[in-house]
Amino acid sequence: MSFMKLMVNAQIRISKFMRDKEGASGIEYAIIAAMVAVIIIGFSSSIQGGITAIFTKIQAALPSGS
Template sequence: MKLNVMTNAVMNFLRDEEGASGIEYALVAAMVAIGIVTFVTPVREAIVTVFTQIQTELGNVGGGS
């Protein structure tokens, strides 16, 4: 009898899919975050480079006498 109770408990646990959607949402959110970080880092560096060039050129505008 105890074996049947244990077997039923294990089978019910294996059939239970509650919480699976929460894990799926967490995985999707993690993938989106990784994608954003991967995309934003090079874009940030490019923007910093452009603004540094602008700052350098503006500094050179009044420098020649």
């Protein structure tokens, strides 16, 4: 196959790939899920401290069982 045919064939395939929108929503959902995971990991230590403080206050406010 000549170089010119190879280039034309590659251009046609790239053009078809760029116009294909079927997999776009799946990729978008994967990107959103990854961003949410990064945010959760980033805030997990500060969230953990707040949740621990809330449950400690609840535990202190409850009457003892004995």
